[in-house]
Amino acid sequence: MGERKEITRRSFLNLVGASSAGIAGMSVLGLPGFNQLFAQAVKDVPVLWLPAGSCTGCSVSLLNSLSPTIQDLLLGEVLPGAHVSLQFHPTVMAGQGQQAIDVLDQYKEAEPGSFVLVMEGGLSTKDGGVYCEIGEHNGHGIPLKQHFDELAPKAMAVINMGTCSSYGGIPAAPPNPTGIQPVGEYMKAAGMNTPYVNVPGCPPHPDWFVGTVATVLLGGLDMLKVDEHGRPLAFYGKLMHDNCEFRGNFDKGMFAQNFGDKACLYKLGCKGPVTHADCPRRRWNSGVNWCIGSGSPCIGCVEPNFPYKMDMYEVVHIHEQTAPDAYPLVGGEKGGGVDPVTTGIVGGVAGAAIGVGIASSRAKKKAATADSEPKEG
Numbered sequence: 001m002g003e004r005k006e007i008t009r010r011s012f013l014n015l016v017g018a019s020s021a022g023i024a025g026m027s028v029l030g031l032p033g034f035n036q037l038f039a040q041a042v043k044d045v046p047v048l049w050l051p052a053g054s055c056t057g058c059s060v061s062l063l064n065s066l067s068p069t070i071q072d073l074l075l076g077e078v079l080p081g082a083h084v085s086l087q088f089h090p091t092v093m094a095g096q097g098q099q100a101i102d103v104l105d106q107y108k109e110a111e112p113g114s115f116v117l118v119m120e121g122g123l124s125t126k127d128g129g130v131y132c133e134i135g136e137h138n139g140h141g142i143p144l145k146q147h148f149d150e151l152a153p154k155a156m157a158v159i160n161m162g163t164c165s166s167y168g169g170i171p172a173a174p175p176n177p178t179g180i181q182p183v184g185e186y187m188k189a190a191g192m193n194t195p196y197v198n199v200p201g202c203p204p205h206p207d208w209f210v211g212t213v214a215t216v217l218l219g220g221l222d223m224l225k226v227d228e229h230g231r232p233l234a235f236y237g238k239l240m241h242d243n244c245e246f247r248g249n250f251d252k253g254m255f256a257q258n259f260g261d262k263a264c265l266y267k268l269g270c271k272g273p274v275t276h277a278d279c280p281r282r283r284w285n286s287g288v289n290w291c292i293g294s295g296s297p298c299i300g301c302v303e304p305n306f307p308y309k310m311d312m313y314e315v316v317h318i319h320e321q322t323a324p325d326a327y328p329l330v331g332g333e334k335g336g337g338v339d340p341v342t343t344g345i346v347g348g349v350a351g352a353a354i355g356v357g358i359a360s361s362r363a364k365k366k367a368a369t370a371d372s373e374p375k376e377g
């Protein structure tokens with residue numbers, strides 16, 4: 001067996017920066033030598049993690065990472081004495097009470113750009129933000145919004161962990177009684193110039209967070225290429241539908257009619273055709289499976305309109321067909337197309353409609369395959 005080549009700072013940045021597909025499906029935490037590289041990079045950069053309007057699921061997702069475990073990264077077992085300097089995280093830190101609040105206060109006086117601020121959840125803004133408080137001074141609760149207003153302008157960058165902090169998510173559900181705002185939108189309205197990046201997902205994959213933090217710390221903010229919704233292209237640059245194992249079924253018009261059917265889940269409301277993330281390749285729980293692989297339609301949890309601006313079971317309208325990225329057609333000749341008549345018969349009414357779309361797109365297939373960057377739906 002050949003020796004495993006350890007990843008270097010340069011090769012990691014090439015992976016995440018050179019092309020949006022470079023790191024798709026690769027376990028960031030599993031890259032040979034990544035632990036040491038990351039630990040060396042972050043040992044001097046404190047990270048403050050503020051929980052806002054959220055369910056803490058994003059923290060749980062991050063804590064679920066394996067090889068190394070997140071404990072290894074946090075507690076310095078990867079390299080003795082070097083670890084992620086997580087200074088404040090209410091769920092996992094040992095400090096409590098005034099001792100913990102003192103840490104936050106200390107960073108309000110810190111040098112600008114000396115720490116990274118992670119936001120988990122939407123920012124409650126109504127009535128001065130009193131519906132979400134952390135700690136107290138002189139018997140009065142301190143609104144999270146107040147902590148954020150004092151910390152965010154001093155941060156090197158704000159990382160919005162999860163769909164709630166990125167776009168509002170579930171806590172912003174109408175009628176949004178606590179005035180939840182997406183963190184980035186709030187910052188823009190408040191005139192804060194601190195750069196921010198969105199790492200959406202309900203919850204996000206641990207690799208998406210660790211990979212984003214590593215990119216910022218190893219290569220600087222300029223290395224982070226994001227899309228129009230502020231998401232790193234390295235993880236969110238591809239359309240789910242183009243890498244799905246059922247894409248061949250979709251093109252053939254073979255749709256699941258009921259939950260449990262082993263076929264494309266489009267007619268059961270799958271949002272894969274309009275959702276951008278690398279779940280089909282990266283998979284979850286250390287690569288074991290993913291939503292569609294376990295029979296659930298993708299609910300588009302990384303998109304700004306999740307979950308209340310589209311019905312979970314509504315069939316999505318596909319504005320523009322794109323060629324499959326990785327999977328061959330089912331039953332189609334290699335390099336050939338699908339007979340639109342067959343597609344219509346097999347797939348029923350919806351299949352026929354899609355078949356027409358596909359038929360018209362086949363003329364473009366060769367060019368589209370050569371340039372398989374996702375087309376916006």
Ligand code: SF4
Nearest residue numbers: 244246264265270272
């Ligand atoms: S509609 Fe959903 S299940 Fe069907 S191919 Fe696209 S992503 Fe996969």
Ligand code: SF4
Nearest residue numbers: 279291298299300301
């Ligand atoms: S498959 Fe869809 S619903 Fe599942 S985690 Fe990925 S983006 Fe979210």
